[in-house]
Each structure stands twice: as C-alpha cells, then as structure tokens.
Amino acid sequence: MQLQDQNIVVTGAGGGIGAALVRRFAQDGPRTIVLADVDGAAAQAVVDELEPGFDTVVVEADLGTEAGNVEVVRAAEEYGPVDLLCLNAGIAVGGGVEAPDEDWYRIFDINVMAHVWAVRAALPGMLAQGSGYILTTASAAGLLTNLGAAPYAVTKHAAVALAEWLAITHGDAGIKVSCLCPQGVRTKMLFPDDEDLAKSTGAESVRMQGVIEPDELAEVVAIGLADERFLILPHPEVLDYWRRKTDDYDRWIGGMRKLQARTQG
Ligand SMILES: NC(=O)c1ccc[n+]([C@@H]2O[C@H](COP(=O)([O-])OP(=O)(O)OC[C@H]3O[C@@H](n4cnc5c(N)ncnc54)[C@H](O)[C@@H]3O)[C@@H](O)[C@H]2O)c1
Numbered sequence: 001m002q003l004q005d006q007n008i009v010v011t012g013a014g015g016g017i018g019a020a021l022v023r024r025f026a027q028d029g030p031r032t033i034v035l036a037d038v039d040g041a042a043a044q045a046v047v048d049e050l051e052p053g054f055d056t057v058v059v060e061a062d063l064g065t066e067a068g069n070v071e072v073v074r075a076a077e078e079y080g081p082v083d084l085l086c087l088n089a090g091i092a093v094g095g096g097v098e099a100p101d102e103d104w105y106r107i108f109d110i111n112v113m114a115h116v117w118a119v120r121a122a123l124p125g126m127l128a129q130g131s132g133y134i135l136t137t138a139s140a141a142g143l144l145t146n147l148g149a150a151p152y153a154v155t156k157h158a159a160v161a162l163a164e165w166l167a168i169t170h171g172d173a174g175i176k177v178s179c180l181c182p183q184g185v186r187t188k189m190l191f192p193d194d195e196d197l198a199k200s201t202g203a204e205s206v207r208m209q210g211v212i213e214p215d216e217l218a219e220v221v222a223i224g225l226a227d228e229r230f231l232i233l234p235h236p237e238v239l240d241y242w243r244r245k246t247d248d249y250d251r252w253i254g255g256m257r258k259l260q261a262r263t264q265g
Pocket of ligand 1: 012014015016017036037039062064088091110182183184185186187188189190206
C-alpha cells in the first residue's frame with residue numbers, strides 16, 4: 001500500500017514504536033493520522049514535534065475497553081473509512097500461571113481484545129469501500145515465546161492468530177493484513193524506569209538478543225507495507241528461530257530451557 005493521502009490510525013502513538021510509526025508515516029504525506037493513547041499528552045507531544053502538513057487528531061482513550069476503541073475508529077471515520085488501522089498499543093505482564101487473574105484479563109484486553117474491538121468497529125467501513133489495511137503489532141514472542149512472561153507470550157500468540165485469521169477471512173474482500181513481530185526495540189516497555197519490572201517481564205533476556213531503534217523498525221514497517229507482506233520481521237533472524245521451532249518442536253523447547261537457565265538461572 002502507498003501511505004500518501006491515506007486515513008491512518010495508530011494506537012499506542014504516545015511513545016515507543018507507535019510514535020516512530022507516526023513519524024515515518026508522516027513523511028509520505030498521509031491525509032490524516034489519528035493518534036490514540038491512554039496518555040493523550042504524550043500523543044499530543046508527538047504531534048507538536050512533527051508540525052505536520054496534514055490533519056492530526058489525538059484521542060485519549062483506554063484501548064483496553066471496547067468503548068475506547070470505538071471512539072478512536074469513529075474519530076478517524078470523520079475523514080472517511082479507515083485506510084490503515086495500526087493496532088500497536090500493548091503492555092507487558094510478567095510471571096506464569098500464578099499471575100493474578102486481573103493481570104491476565106488486563107493484558108488480554110489490551111494485547112488481544114483491543115484488536116478485536118477496533119477491527120469490529122472499522123471493518124464495516126472498510127468492506128463498504130472494498131479496501132482497508134490492518135497492521136497489528138504482535139511480537140517475536142507471538143511466534144516463539146517470552147522467557148519469564150507467560151501472559152505476554154500467550155497474548156502475543158493470540159494476536160498473531162487473529163491477524164492471520166483476518167487475512168485469510170477478509171482477503172477476498174480487499175482487506176489486507178500485516179503482522180509486525182519485533183524482538184527487542186529501545187522503548188519504555190523494554191527499558192522501564194523500574195528495573196524490577198524489566199526482570200519480571202523477561203525484558204532483560206530480550207535485550208540480550210539485540211535491540212534496535214524504533215525509527216529503524218518504522219523503516220522496515222514502511223517497506224513491509226509497501227510490499228503488502230503479512231509477516232513483518234524487523235529482526236530477520238526471528239524467521240530462522242521460527243523455522244527451527246516448527247522443524248523440531250521438542251528440540252526447540254530443549255534449547256529454550258537451556259537459554260532460560262543461562263539468562264535467568
Ligand atoms: N519494545 C519491544 O522490545 C517490543 C518488542 C516486540 C513487540 N512490542 C510491542 O510493540 C507495541 C508497542 O510497544 P512499545 O515497545 O512501543 O511500548 P511503550 O510502552 O513504549 O509504548 C506503548 C504505548 O501504548 C500505550 N498504551 C498502553 N496501554 C494502553 C491502553 N490501555 N490504552 C491506550 N494506550 C495504551 C502507552 O501509553 C504507550 O504510549 C506493544 O504492543 C508491544 O507489545 C514491543
């Protein structure tokens with residue numbers, strides 16, 4: 001897809017990957033960008049830095065609710081059907097099955113249900129115009145795993161599953177889907193102020209695999225969207241890891257156990 005003259009939504013646009021996507025998309029002359037974030041001031045700061053020559057709308061909304069997602073999509077639809085819906089807001093929660101139910105539900109709402117709710121709101125408009133593009137930010141953890149953080153790994157697998165299901169189900173109706181699966185990216189999520197949080201979410205072991213800058217990632221996304229590729233991998237080695245996993249699942253689990261012992265033992 002070409003980004004020029006498109007009506008674009010980016011969620012989680014107040015920082016990190018979302019802000020970098022906005023900066024990159026802005027270079028190609030879109031018609032509109034709607035920036036959604038629970039931190040509206042942070043999203044406004046991204047706009048202020050850009051001084052864009054196109055319409056921008058900041059929506060402060062909790063995307064862990066259906067109402068928040070509907071509000072964002074309706075704000076974009078003031079400019080016509082959504083052309084590119086980037087579902088990027090996400091959180092990390094660490095721990096295993098002992099993590100409290102409220103943490104599991106919270107991360108499911110933001111990392112998975114937000115995608116369901118936003119697509120539910122935007123799809124009728126896209127189908128009516130016979131085209132639309134959905135970009136979801138999952139993670140390499142959605143293809144592989146996340147050591148030490150079951151809720152993150154599980155929700156990111158679900159995000160990949162939803163993206164591929166949408167691509168298959170609505171492809172013939174002109175709906176295109178890309179699924180972004182990065183490993184480490186230099187953002188607040190990977191480098192939180194609280195180092196204990198980084199330990200509990202497995203961020204420390206992700207950092208050891210290599211970290212790229214958000215603007216570097218955004219460039220790879222722009223190329224992936226231009227090529228209309230389903231899987232966008234800013235860390236190309238993830239494809240090799242994923243192939244090794246599917247080639248021999250048991251061997252891969254053994255390897256991950258060793259890696260866990262090395263990085264967390
Ligand atoms: N940073 C990495 O290494 C990495 C790797 C793989 C995938 N990801 C994914 O990339 C996406 C963006 O993460 P990031 O690294 O830029 O993190 P980040 O924490 O820097 O940015 C996330 C943004 O989402 C917003 N947000 C969080 N919860 C929200 C909610 N309920 N409603 C609205 N906005 C909300 C935050 O305010 C923040 O601006 C996430 O889905 C994350 O899982 C990140």
